[in-house]
Amino acid sequence: MSEMxxxxxxxxxxxxxxxxxxxxxxxxxQNSEVIRAVRERMERQEAATA
Incomplete structure (x- = not known):
């Protein structure tokens, strides 16, 4: 995460x-919670397409 x-x-x-x-x-x-939720969704989507 070099760039925000x-x-x-x-x-x-x-x-x-x-x-x-x-x-x-x-x-x-709250920012960390949003990032956590989005990352969890990203991981579920990646797992489903793997």
Whole structure:
């Protein structure tokens, strides 16, 4: 991960609330939780096509 790109994103209120709670429970940032969720989805997709 040598380069980071910013992405402005809007979430529905329920998703934002869930994201905030997950970050609190995991002691991480909301940004980290978004990255974690996207990476998990990427891994599932890659596994399904392998």
């Amino acid at each position: 790109k910013q992405l402005p994103i809007r979430f529905p209120a329920d998703v934002k609330a869930w994201l905030s709670e997950q970050a609190r429970l995991n002691g991480s940032s």
